[in-house]
Amino acid sequence: MGLLSGLSNMGLGKLEGADIFEEEKKPEAKAAEPVKKPEPFNENDVLFDKSAECPVCGKSFSFRAVRTGKARPLGQDPDLRPKFENFDPAKYDVVVCPHCGYAVLTRYFSSLPAAQVKLLREGIGGKVHGIANSPVISYDEAIQRYQLALASSIVKHAKDSEKAYVCLKMAWIIRGKKETLPEDTPDYDEVMAQLRNDENEALQAAFDGLVNARQKESFPIAGMDEITIDYLLAVLSARFNKYDVAQKLIAGILTNKTANNRIKDRARDLKDQVLMEMKMKGEFS
Numbered sequence: 001m002g003l004l005s006g007l008s009n010m011g012l013g014k015l016e017g018a019d020i021f022e023e024e025k026k027p028e029a030k031a032a033e034p035v036k037k038p039e040p041f042n043e044n045d046v047l048f049d050k051s052a053e054c055p056v057c058g059k060s061f062s063f064r065a066v067r068t069g070k071a072r073p074l075g076q077d078p079d080l081r082p083k084f085e086n087f088d089p090a091k092y093d094v095v096v097c098p099h100c101g102y103a104v105l106t107r108y109f110s111s112l113p114a115a116q117v118k119l120l121r122e123g124i125g126g127k128v129h130g131i132a133n134s135p136v137i138s139y140d141e142a143i144q145r146y147q148l149a150l151a152s153s154i155v156k157h158a159k160d161s162e163k164a165y166v167c168l169k170m171a172w173i174i175r176g177k178k179e180t181l182p183e184d185t186p187d188y189d190e191v192m193a194q195l196r197n198d199e200n201e202a203l204q205a206a207f208d209g210l211v212n213a214r215q216k217e218s219f220p221i222a223g224m225d226e227i228t229i230d231y232l233l234a235v236l237s238a239r240f241n242k243y244d245v246a247q248k249l250i251a252g253i254l255t256n257k258t259a260n261n262r263i264k265d266r267a268r269d270l271k272d273q274v275l276m277e278m279k280m281k282g283e284f285s
Contacts, residue, residue, distance in 0.1 A: 041086040043136045046070035055112045056120045057100035064135065065106075066092050078235045078270070079203070080228075081172040088176045090169055091142040094149045101128025103148035105169065107223060108162055116156040123155035139177035146170040164209025165222040171202035200239075207236040227259045231267060238274050241281075246274050 050065040071084040082089075096103040101124050112120070128148065132141050146166060153163045178195040185191055213221050214229055221229055234249035253259050253267040 043087060046087060046089075047092065047136070052095065052109070054097040054100060054102055055110065056102040056117055057097060057125060059097070059099040061098050063095050064092050064137065077172075077175075078266075079168070079171075079239075080232055080235075081175065088139075088173070090172050090176070091137045091139065093169060094142070094145040096131055096145055096148060098131070098133060100125040101131070101148065103145060103152045105149060105162070105166060107165070108158075112156070119156050120152065124152055139173060139180070142173045143170065143177070146173055159213065159217060160209045161213035161217055161221045164206045164213060167202045167209060168206035168222075171199050171206060174199040174202060203236055203239065207233065207240065210236075227253060227256060227263060231263055231270075234267070234270055238270060238277070241277075243274055243278050246270070250274070 046067050047064050048067055049062045051060060051062050053060050066089045071087045071089060074083040074085055076082055093106050094103055095106055095109050100121070102120055131144065131148065134141060137145070146169065150163065150166045150170065153166055174195055178192060178199065181188070181191065181195070210221070210229060210233055214226075214233070219226050219229070224232070230249045230253055234246045234253070237243070237246035237249065250267050250271045254264055254271075259267075
């Protein structure tokens with residue numbers, strides 16, 4: 001007698017011999033979908049053409065600008081240089097007029113007083129040549145543009161803060177080239193040594209200019225408030241072994257009631273770094 005015998009009397013004869021614990025059929029495995037590889041980064045994807053009118057020669061032109069929010073941030077260097085994945089937006093922060101050669105950081109791209117226009121027309125206008133207008137700017141091209149922006153700021157007698165900010169960002173660009181320099185570059189060690197020297201020269205000029213600006217100009221300076229400027233000067237002071245200056249600036253930040261916790265944390269980290277370097281060099285025991 002089976003457990004299901006008698007089902008035929010109830011009209012279910014086909015189930016009298018059924019396997020009670022029939023093994024569940026497993027669904028057929030679906031073919032795995034191929035994993036899509038991320039698209040390689042294309043610098044053009046984060047850029048667009050922007051129109052402008054030169055405040056010196058009055059002619060229209062276009063320049064490459066960065067789309068907001070398209071590059072993924074990775075953090076900051078101690079001297080406030082922002083870092084992004086696969087991309088350096090600072091390469092595109094100089095606007096160059098292809099007609100007269102006037103160059104300026106986007107922050108300072110605006111109408112100019114007649115006296116500065118006259119100076120630029122006499123000192124820059126029509127004399128610039130050899131400036132590439134590539135859709136994607138290399139580090140060498142970017143350095144050239146920053147040099148031209150610095151020259152323009154000197155000719156028009158710009159504020160110390162503008163010239164200092166150009167130098168600071170030029171240092172960031174040189175650092176970017178240094179970080180991405182292929183190891184198979186001819187005379188790699190010599191090139192790296194020159195880049196380090198160039199970066200330090202630009203940072204020293206930025207430091208000198210910001211010190212002057214802090215003494216003579218009103219805040220904000222280059223878009224930075226007093227606490228940010230003091231932190232940046234402290235970082236640069238430490239870089240050039242001006243430890244007494246760095247410590248004084250750091251102390252001012254840490255005791256400033258208006259300074260936010262983020263910059264105070266960075267100032268504490270810098271303080272620890274300064275003390276460590278002083279101890280290593282025998283200037284602190």
